[in-house]
Amino acid sequence: MSEIHPNVKRVLYSADDIKNRVQEIGKQITNDYKDSKDLVLIGILKGSFMFMSDLVRSINLPKTNVTLDFMAISSYGHSTNSSGVVRILMDLKSNIEGKDVIIVEDIIDSGLTLNHLVELLGSRKPNSLHTAVLLRKKDGIKIDVPCRYIGFDIPMVFIIGYGLDFAENYRELPYLGELREECYKK
Ligand SMILES: O=P(O)(O)OC[C@H]1O[C@H](OP(=O)(O)OP(=O)(O)O)[C@H](O)[C@@H]1O
Numbered sequence: 001m002s003e004i005h006p007n008v009k010r011v012l013y014s015a016d017d018i019k020n021r022v023q024e025i026g027k028q029i030t031n032d033y034k035d036s037k038d039l040v041l042i043g044i045l046k047g048s049f050m051f052m053s054d055l056v057r058s059i060n061l062p063k064t065n066v067t068l069d070f071m072a073i074s075s076y077g078h079s080t081n082s083s084g085v086v087r088i089l090m091d092l093k094s095n096i097e098g099k100d101v102i103i104v105e106d107i108i109d110s111g112l113t114l115n116h117l118v119e120l121l122g123s124r125k126p127n128s129l130h131t132a133v134l135l136r137k138k139d140g141i142k143i144d145v146p147c148r149y150i151g152f153d154i155p156m157v158f159i160i161g162y163g164l165d166f167a168e169n170y171r172e173l174p175y176l177g178e179l180r181e182e183c184y185k186k
């Protein structure tokens with residue numbers, strides 16, 4: 001493995017661990033949606049960009065019309081705690097009415113973001129609506145959001161890498177690591 005960033009306290013999941021788990025989720029989705037006519041994967045930017053790009057390449061549905069769309073939201077800004085306000089920075093380009101929708105998220109922490117998205121997208125009358133989430137902090141959840149596909153359950157530490165940021169940094173790291181506390185606690 002390439003050198004670990006000095007602000008990473010420990011690596012929770014290596015690039016290989018992530019690859020293997022994402023492939024498993026891709027296989028599950030392939031099996032669950034083999035009879036779907038129209039599957040839309042909705043990536044929630046920015047955090048899900050790596051998970052989304054690896055996940056779509058792990059899905060093999062040649063007879064299904066698989067499309068991608070994106071929404072951009074923000075609730076953390078430059079903090080390690082949710083502001084509690086989910087701001088939609090960019091909405092979908094497509095109409096999801098009648099389609100099978102999977103929301104692709106990097107992490108559930110408080111659950112506020114995903115809960116908001118499920119309510120919002122559910123109101124647009126999709127044929128079905130499920131969620132694929134790479135990381136879940138079970139002990140941090142304030143609102144219980146149903147998740148069909150979960151990568152890993154993780155402890156209450158702040159995670160960076162594989163798309164996840166702290167104050168917009170570290171998204172490029174190929175692994176999932178714990179950010180050193182001294183980087184955000186003064
Ligand atoms: O369960 P919650 O407590 O709501 O936290 C999860 C959300 O917070 C992060 O987004 P953020 O606001 O940092 O935007 P980003 O994806 O652009 O980093 C993360 O990507 C999730 O979307």
Ligand code: HPA
Binds near residue numbers: 076107108157159165
């Ligand atoms: O642990 C985290 N890391 C990065 N972004 C996040 N958004 C919610 N929790 C986290």
Ligand SMILES: [Mg+2]
Binds near residue numbers: 165166
């Ligand atoms: Mg963020």
